[in-house]
Amino acid sequence: MSIKSINVRNQFRGTIKEIIEGPVLSEVDVLTPSGVVTSVITTRSLKELDLKPGREVIAFVKSTEVSIATL
Amino acid sequence: MSIKSINVRNQFRGTIKEIIEGPVLSEVDVLTPSGVVTSVITTRSLKELDLKPGREVIAFVKSTEVSIATL
Amino acid sequence: MSIKSINVRNQFRGTIKEIIEGPVLSEVDVLTPSGVVTSVITTRSLKELDLKPGREVIAFVKSTEVSIATL
Amino acid sequence: MSIKSINVRNQFRGTIKEIIEGPVLSEVDVLTPSGVVTSVITTRSLKELDLKPGREVIAFVKSTEVSIATL
Amino acid sequence: MSIKSINVRNQFRGTIKEIIEGPVLSEVDVLTPSGVVTSVITTRSLKELDLKPGREVIAFVKSTEVSIATL
Amino acid sequence: MSIKSINVRNQFRGTIKEIIEGPVLSEVDVLTPSGVVTSVITTRSLKELDLKPGREVIAFVKSTEVSIATL
Numbered sequence: 001m002s003i004k005s006i007n008v009r010n011q012f013r014g015t016i017k018e019i020i021e022g023p024v025l026s027e028v029d030v031l032t033p034s035g036v037v038t039s040v041i042t043t044r045s046l047k048e049l050d051l052k053p054g055r056e057v058i059a060f061v062k063s064t065e066v067s068i069a070t071l
Numbered sequence: 072m073s074i075k076s077i078n079v080r081n082q083f084r085g086t087i088k089e090i091i092e093g094p095v096l097s098e099v100d101v102l103t104p105s106g107v108v109t110s111v112i113t114t115r116s117l118k119e120l121d122l123k124p125g126r127e128v129i130a131f132v133k134s135t136e137v138s139i140a141t142l
Numbered sequence: 143m144s145i146k147s148i149n150v151r152n153q154f155r156g157t158i159k160e161i162i163e164g165p166v167l168s169e170v171d172v173l174t175p176s177g178v179v180t181s182v183i184t185t186r187s188l189k190e191l192d193l194k195p196g197r198e199v200i201a202f203v204k205s206t207e208v209s210i211a212t213l
Numbered sequence: 214m215s216i217k218s219i220n221v222r223n224q225f226r227g228t229i230k231e232i233i234e235g236p237v238l239s240e241v242d243v244l245t246p247s248g249v250v251t252s253v254i255t256t257r258s259l260k261e262l263d264l265k266p267g268r269e270v271i272a273f274v275k276s277t278e279v280s281i282a283t284l
Numbered sequence: 285m286s287i288k289s290i291n292v293r294n295q296f297r298g299t300i301k302e303i304i305e306g307p308v309l310s311e312v313d314v315l316t317p318s319g320v321v322t323s324v325i326t327t328r329s330l331k332e333l334d335l336k337p338g339r340e341v342i343a344f345v346k347s348t349e350v351s352i353a354t355l
Numbered sequence: 356m357s358i359k360s361i362n363v364r365n366q367f368r369g370t371i372k373e374i375i376e377g378p379v380l381s382e383v384d385v386l387t388p389s390g391v392v393t394s395v396i397t398t399r400s401l402k403e404l405d406l407k408p409g410r411e412v413i414a415f416v417k418s419t420e421v422s423i424a425t426l
Contacts, residue, residue, distance in 0.1 A: 004284055006140075007181075007281045007282070025238055037137060039138065040134045040206070040380065041138070045150075046149075055141070056142055057140060058141075060138050061138065067112070068101070069131060070129075071359055074361065075355055076358075077354075078397070095310060096306070098186070111419070115364070120361075129358065138150055140147065141145070141147055152274075162308055164308035187281075200281070202279070203223075203280065207278040209291055209292055210262065212271075217425045218333060219423070220325040222326065261289075261291075294393055316389055342423070343421050344423075345365075352383055352396055353415060354406075354411075
């Protein structure tokens with residue numbers, strides 16, 4: 001199923017740099033213009049989406065999940 | 072209290088571009104090298120941190136909150 | 143930008159039943175085969191996606207956000 | 214401790230179909246009227262709640278965690 | 285519907301100290317032995333649960349949502 | 356990088372009691388005045404922060420992640 005657009009404002013386009021596969025969850029590191037963005041998804045989804053290093057993806061996150069720190 | 076470091080791998084340093092203040096929650100738009108990152112935090116925290124447009128901040132998010140989409 | 147597929151396993155297709163619009167965040171109630179699924183998104187996203195009652199959408203959520211209770 | 218009710222609007226009653234147990238986190242797949250809802254919880258909670266395939270449970274999620282996509 | 289137990293390990297029992305009601309979301313401040321725990325829930329849930337200052341409640345959060353910082 | 360302050364209202368200072376290390380994610384149990392607070396973070400972060408039992412840390416969580424139940 002193709003999705004036209006999603007409500008998520010924070011989208012980071014990049015290339016998968018590395019995958020650490022676990023029994024239930026896996027870490028996917030995506031190289032973006034802002035540096036590496038790390039995502040943790042189920043290993044099932046990893047396989048269903050056929051994610052592999054070098055593949056172009058979008059990492060995204062809901063605004064309500066983003067925190068702010070001052071320096 | 073000063074924090075030395077946090078476990079959150081995804082940190083985006085930038086400058087506050089715009090704030091939309093609501094009665095309970097507020098939207099903070101942060102201009103980063105990857106574009107605008109949008110955060111929603113309580114209006115109380117907005118005031119306690121004295122956030123204002125132009126102020127330098129870090130937007131951050133836990134890896135378990137980041138999703139992946141293929142193009 | 144069209145997205146081919148996302149990692150999120152929990153997808154609920156339905157029709158928007160009601161929208162409660164706030165200054166920063168809005169509530170979107172989606173009628174699905176399992177009943178009403180409630181989503182809270184930024185009012186900016188609501189307008190950008192041009193969401194209105196009657197429109198067909200997919201409500202989705204990451205597996206790490208889902209809790210389990212016993213009866 | 215018995216809980217009378219919770220604020221979470223999105224509740225999906227169903228039967229556990231499958232469990233994938235990991236060292237720290239486990240995946241619990243719940244068969245509901247809307248299809249399978251996948252939850253990831255700590256393996257400690259899995260054992261404390263004595264979750265097993267066939268057991269009736271409620272999968273639930275906060276509204277702020279639910280995203281919306283258009284087709 | 286009464287729930288027997290939930291998978292959420294982090295539960296903080298306390299008394300509601302203050303409520304800030306917004307059009308879509310409301311802030312509920314709960315006084316616990318560790319200090320005030322702040323929760324943001326939909327205003328609909330606030331009314332359905334009939335939450336008011338002085339009422340005893342449990343604030344809870346999934347382990348995957350908890351971050352760690354060093355001092 | 357030292358962070359001056361963060362927007363997260365819910366902060367629980369305590370001592371690490373136990374760590375369960377997994378291949379991708381690890382569980383960190385922090386003993387606080389309210390009891391044990393459980394956090395799940397990436398094993399990479401665990402190692403980068405050099406977390407070990409006995410170390411003093413702050414467990415924190417965004418208000419939008421906190422749910423409320425009545426008794």
